[in-house]
Amino acid sequence: MTRLDATRALAQRLGPAAAIASLGHPAYDLYAAGDRPENFYTWGSMGVASSIGLGLAMAQPERQVVVLDGDGSLLMNLGSLATVAVVAPPNLTIVVWDNGEYGTTGGQPTATARGADLARAAAAMGIQHTATATALDALGAAIDAALAEPGPWLILAKVKESAPVAKPPLDCVFIKHRFMVALGSPESAMSGTSVRA
Amino acid sequence: MHIPPWAREVADGLVESGIREVVYVPDNPLSHLLRALETEHHALRVTIATREEEAFGIAAGLYLGGRRTAVLLQSSGLGNSLNALSSLLVAYQIPTLLVISMRGEEGEWNRAQVPMARTVRPVLAALGIQTFTVESAEAAEATVRRASALAYGTRTATACLLPRRLTTPEPVNGGVE
Numbered sequence: 132m133t134r135l136d137a138t139r140a141l142a143q144r145l146g147p148a149a150a151i152a153s154l155g156h157p158a159y160d161l162y163a164a165g166d167r168p169e170n171f172y173t174w175g176s177m178g179v180a181s182s183i184g185l186g187l188a189m190a191q192p193e194r195q196v197v198v199l200d201g202d203g204s205l206l207m208n209l210g211s212l213a214t215v216a217v218v219a220p221p222n223l224t225i226v227v228w229d230n231g232e233y234g235t236t237g238g239q240p241t242a243t244a245r246g247a248d249l250a251r252a253a254a255a256m257g258i259q260h261t262a263t264a265t266a267l268d269a270l271g272a273a274i275d276a277a278l279a280e281p282g283p284w285l286i287l288a289k290v291k292e293s294a295p296v297a298k299p300p301l302d303c304v305f306i307k308h309r310f311m312v313a314l315g316s317p318e319s320a321m322s323g324t325s326v327r328a
Numbered sequence: 329m330h331i332p333p334w335a336r337e338v339a340d341g342l343v344e345s346g347i348r349e350v351v352y353v354p355d356n357p358l359s360h361l362l363r364a365l366e367t368e369h370h371a372l373r374v375t376i377a378t379r380e381e382e383a384f385g386i387a388a389g390l391y392l393g394g395r396r397t398a399v400l401l402q403s404s405g406l407g408n409s410l411n412a413l414s415s416l417l418v419a420y421q422i423p424t425l426l427v428i429s430m431r432g433e434e435g436e437w438n439r440a441q442v443p444m445a446r447t448v449r450p451v452l453a454a455l456g457i458q459t460f461t462v463e464s465a466e467a468a469e470a471t472v473r474r475a476s477a478l479a480y481g482t483r484t485a486t487a488c489l490l491p492r493r494l495t496t497p498e499p500v501n502g503g504v505e
Contacts, residue, residue: 183386
């Protein structure tokens with residue numbers, strides 16, 4: 132399965148879940164698969180998507196939070212797996228698009244192309260629910276399980292690199308405001324300030 | 329165990345500002361502040377991160393979901409934070425209160441702490457992150473509260489610096505900790 136096919140399979144299952152996309156191709160594909168206010172596209176901060184997802188899952192425990200990460204990005208922030216395991220938010224799912232390469236920067240090989248296994252890394256750090264999917268039906272089943280059963284989950288999806296077909300909005304502050312309003316965040320730009328009588 | 333007054337006052341300032349989440353990477357002086365938070369402010373959730381950049385990612389997610397967060401770090405850890413600070417917090421206008429325990433300034437005995445400490449103020453200034461130094465226990469609560477007001481009112485990351493003259497006024501063990 133290509134990453135775009137896999138992202139489409141994920142997007143159609145998101146429902147009201149918030150989605151945090153790592154920069155570059157994971158964010159581009161999420162936008163192409165279905166733009167919605169509940170999508171938060173990062174344009175930088177490589178490696179940090181799973182940490183953003185962790186914080187959001189802590190802040191809104193009633194909402195499902197899905198992170199769309201890449202193998203190269205997660206390798207940059209492996210400590211995040213340990214923190215996710217310790218905090219253990221039941222509403223967090225980290226999906227790792229593992230194509231074995233730094234796809235956004237020209238296809239340089241990542242360590243997963245040489246055998247590094249990020250699902251086993253997650254399990255070793257204490258994340259109890261992990262799954263590895265190499266085909267669309269298995270990926271869909273894993274996502275359905277993750278959204279239905281308490282996590283945290285890490286789903287490793289073995290994907291083929293695919294050329295991006297679209298890019299999300301460039302305005303970071305717009306992305307933030309739209310996302311926070313959709314989530315009903317009390318800190319959103321739609322919130323006024325109370326005045327003491 | 330004794331909690332120094334500056335630590336109690338900084339903790340009070342955080343709570344008074346509506347901050348309910350603390351994400352941190354540990355440091356010796358910060359241990360006093362963490363103890364003050366854990367013993368006196370149970371409404372506040374404290375989360376330890378493995379690295380400072382991760383801490384800022386968690387803080388960003390908490391803010392997006394509506395929770396005000398302080399990130400506690402040592403000056404050396406600012407160097408581990410810069411991409412998340414610049415391309416996430418600054419670019420997306422995500423406010424966070426940084427509480428930075430300064431090593432490498434007057435009273436320092438460890439040469440390795442000095443170079444990064446010298447970059448803290450100019451690097452934060454270059455990112456548009458204002459810094460306010462907590463000069464005394466008496467000024468601590470107000471300094472933190474006013475820095476938080478700036479951060480959350482104007483949606484900008486803002487830093488409070490805790491100098492060694494505040495946190496470690498007398499050299500410990502002849503200056504070696």
